[in-house]
Amino acid sequence: MSERVTMPALGESVTEGTVTQWLKNVGDTVEVDEPLLEVSTDKVDTEIPSPVAGTLQEILADEDETVEVGADLAVIGDGDAPAASDDDGQSAPAEAEQADQEEEEQPAQEETAEAEQPAQEETEESSSSGDDSGGGSAGDGTTVSMPALGESVTEGTITQWLKAEGDQVEVDEPLLEVSTDKVDTEIPSPVAGTLTSILVQEDETVEVGADLAVVGGSGSGSGSAPAPKEEPKEEPKEEAPKEEPKQEAPKEEPKQEAASAPEPTKAPEAPKAPEPTKAPEPTTAPEAPAAPSGSTGSGAAAAGYVTPLVRKLAKDNDIDLSTVEGTGIGGRIRKQDVLDAAKAKNQPQQATPAAPAAAAPAASAPAPSGVPAGLESNVPKSKRGTREKMSRLRKVIATRMVESLQVSAQLTTVVEVDMTRVARVRDQAKAEFQAREGTKLSFLPFIALATAEALKEHPGVNASVEGEEIVYHAEENLSIAVDTEGGLITPVVKNAGDLNVAGLARAIADVAERTRTKKITPDDLSGGTFTITNTGSRGALFDTPILNQPQVGMLGTGAIVRRPVVVNSEDGGETLAIRSMMYLAMSYDHRVVDGADAARFLGTVKARLEEGNFEA
Known part of the structure; x- marks a missing residue:
């Protein structure tokens, strides 16, 4: 008994996906929920698991092929995969019978059919021999x-x-x-x-x-190209298979040469980096990473499929991917694997006083400038004085931000919040929380909980505009702004109003990690009703966020700073005290939300945070 694997619904408004890579071959045994293939949609790459256990009998969608939701991708059955010869044996008699019928019914078309068949056979054989011989036998490649x-x-x-x-x-x-x-x-x-x-x-x-x-084509063994093309014209079905095994021998020779002599592969890769050529000053620095760059490329090939983000991270940290053990599905190398390798690589360098100066100039560079950790620019210094085109993500962000300002009337209201009690609760619980949950307890989950509770009390802020109608949402889906190497992306924590601090901490950490490692799904990027952006994590006091359309509200959290403030004492007097203070800035759409509404909403969030009742 066999079952078909179909393209699932991969998110709201997503109607199709492109098969990027098959993780299993025909004849392989698969288990339930074991990844079969990778599919790419508008925004994310994701894996399609097997719905049943069995043998992959047939692949119905090739790599790089775009198929619609619900279309068949593969067939999984209990028995072995059907042999290709059986299909050929069945199709050949059928074609012969059709040819006999055509000869009897339409003798006038006999010459045309005979003329077309050799031409089709020649093209099929030339393309197949090009695949087997590396394109050398194909005249045009x-x-x-x-x-x-x-x-x-x-x-x-x-x-x-x-x-x-x-x-x-x-x-x-x-x-x-x-x-x-x-x-x-x-x-x-x-x-x-x-x-x-x-x-x-x-x-x-x-x-x-x-x-x-x-x-393939000219320049890749064209001398042997005429023989396979001329001989199949006389006996296309017999001699073509005989010559294919002969062409496999030279196919393996380039592999051995490339493996034994890696220097030719490193040479063309060195000039690929545009940054050193545009900035003449650090000419000596890029020459040293040239060897790791080549080894990174070869390591990536040895390690299998590696995402561009992981490859870039490995190149920046001079990590040979062939030496990194992947912890992802099927042994795939993840971003965290490269970070762990870089951390392990730098530890012995810090132990010896002479090594950091020569081996890790990047680590010692921030020291003279006094830039705190985490505040370094995400743009390399080698880009000074250069020019480059905007990335696709940067273009999309630019377009949507301008559209947002043109669509809605936006302004910002700011309040000051005393986070001292929240800080005490966090300090008491963060060690136990990390040991139990496996993730750090930041201030953001507390702010998210207070925001979700305030959205329930002020549904006018948890809304969106559709034409001339205002839609008041029935759930609190918080979009969390995540800073990635490519730009700002806002995954969504669904039903945040039903979660406590621990649940929000886990959910925020999960979507942030999957966003940075490009494992986020289209469903996780849609459906948000209100956005939180934590600019205070980089030391900013407050900002004026641009709305995430079609939402009508967005909360920006500032840095938490300890400073003296005037507080009311128990006897009714006033005194100076050192408190942990934070600014909350809310941008809102004045078409729907008035200034008084925004102030009331911020007042609710402020009161919830200052009471500090989060012990549960």
């Missing part, structure tokens, strides 16, 4: 095109070529990295062979379907 990377995505920007012209590539080996609105992804090679031509340069934006590169 195989063109790699920009795939459809999600619904409504019409173009992508080339961020980095992972291979140079003349390099050998294998089937499904990553050729380049492409950036879209929300995700960075890799484009694999559809065939094995030599990368003979790069048609699009880095930082160039191209539309879906545009040609990116050519694999």
